[in-house]
Amino acid sequence: MRLPGYVLGAYPRTRLRRNRRDEWSRRLVAEHVLTAADLIWPVFVHDEDSSVPIASMPGVARMGERQLVDAAGAARDLGIPAIALFPATDPARKSAGGEEAWNEANLICRSVAALKRGVPGIGVMCDVALDPFTSHGHDGLVRNDYVVNDETVEALIRQSLAQARAGCDMLAPSDMMDGRIGAIRQALDAAGFEHVRIMSYAAKYASGFYGPFRDAIGSKRSSSAPLDKRGYQMDPANSDEALREVAFDLEEGADMVMVKPGLPYLDIIRRVKESFQVPTYAYQVSGEYAMLRGAVDQGWVDDRVVLESLLCFKRAGADGVLTYFAVEAAKRLKAG
Numbered sequence: 001m002r003l004p005g006y007v008l009g010a011y012p013r014t015r016l017r018r019n020r021r022d023e024w025s026r027r028l029v030a031e032h033v034l035t036a037a038d039l040i041w042p043v044f045v046h047d048e049d050s051s052v053p054i055a056s057m058p059g060v061a062r063m064g065e066r067q068l069v070d071a072a073g074a075a076r077d078l079g080i081p082a083i084a085l086f087p088a089t090d091p092a093r094k095s096a097g098g099e100e101a102w103n104e105a106n107l108i109c110r111s112v113a114a115l116k117r118g119v120p121g122i123g124v125m126c127d128v129a130l131d132p133f134t135s136h137g138h139d140g141l142v143r144n145d146y147v148v149n150d151e152t153v154e155a156l157i158r159q160s161l162a163q164a165r166a167g168c169d170m171l172a173p174s175d176m177m178d179g180r181i182g183a184i185r186q187a188l189d190a191a192g193f194e195h196v197r198i199m200s201y202a203a204k205y206a207s208g209f210y211g212p213f214r215d216a217i218g219s220k221r222s223s224s225a226p227l228d229k230r231g232y233q234m235d236p237a238n239s240d241e242a243l244r245e246v247a248f249d250l251e252e253g254a255d256m257v258m259v260k261p262g263l264p265y266l267d268i269i270r271r272v273k274e275s276f277q278v279p280t281y282a283y284q285v286s287g288e289y290a291m292l293r294g295a296v297d298q299g300w301v302d303d304r305v306v307l308e309s310l311l312c313f314k315r316a317g318a319d320g321v322l323t324y325f326a327v328e329a330a331k332r333l334k335a336g
């Protein structure tokens with residue numbers, strides 16, 4: 001785009017540093033702003049009455065129900081609109097078919113119910129995917145070494161309905177099966193859950209940045225080879241394909257869409273926002289958190305990278321960010 005000359009100006013009459021000279025004028029010309037209302041806080045829950053730190057995510061812990069309710073209350077009071085729950089399921093409850101996912105008394109359903117009872121005013125979001133519940137760690141059902149689509153979608157519908165019955169406000173299908181948004185939407189509506197929102201992990205890439213998350217929920221392979229999800233998650237080489245994924249999910253009834261991972265995929269966020277003008281979110285994933293946290297804790301970078309990285313999502317076009325830094329960021333924003 002060629003800007004007209006009067007906007008460009010010319011040195012020395014125009015000096016762009018003038019606006020940057022003082023705090024007040026920097027604030028006045030700021031094009032984007034990060035607030036606590038832009039943040040969604042992903043948390044890990046387990047079936048113990050304790051907080052247990054996650055080694056690869058310093059500062060993040062698996063929480064029991066009591067710790068979860070306290071932490072969610074504090075997050076709400078800081079202005080964080082929503083919390084996303086991820087269960088570290090007891091390995092004894094995992095199976096190849098992932099049936100625990102639709103057990104209405106499972107950890108995730110109990111956690112949702114506890115939050116709805118104990119912490120009014122915060123949105124509760126649940127992932128829809130089988131990986132916390134399958135013995136093999138895949139997001140879907142495996143037949144002949146392949147994660148099958150349509151049969152998995154049937155399982156995801158069961159999981160979605162169980163979570164909606166528990167009181168979940170927003171479902172977030174993260175499985176990348178084809179057609180799951182429409183199928184889940186239809187099942188929700190038929191069961192009287194037409195108000196339950198869907199934020200689809202629309203453009204989710206097969207990424208190495210999910211490593212610490214798989215640690216956190218205990219879905220990591222014990223053998224050395226990392227779990228290969230390239231048969232359903234997107235190829236990091238692709239960008240046009242992300243727009244098709246988003247278009248499908250919107251067509252099928254998604255209320256909000258997400259791009260994941262975050263910082264290495266800002267170009268995708270920008271394209272999605274420009275193409276569709278719908279509520280668009282980024283997920284600053286576990287590996288990104290671990291890198292930033294680790295470097296900050298070592299003193300290798302200043303801790304202002306936390307707010308800087310989150311603001312960059314807003315500048316790229318995101319309406320909000322799922323981030324493990326949510327509480328820390330909200331506290332910093334409050335402190336000014």
Ligand code: PBG
Nearest residue numbers: 129131139174209210213285286
């Ligand atoms: C599960 C799921 C994953 C994440 C969110 N939901 C992991 C995966 O797809 O393997 C990753 C989140 C993170 O790394 O912070 N479907």
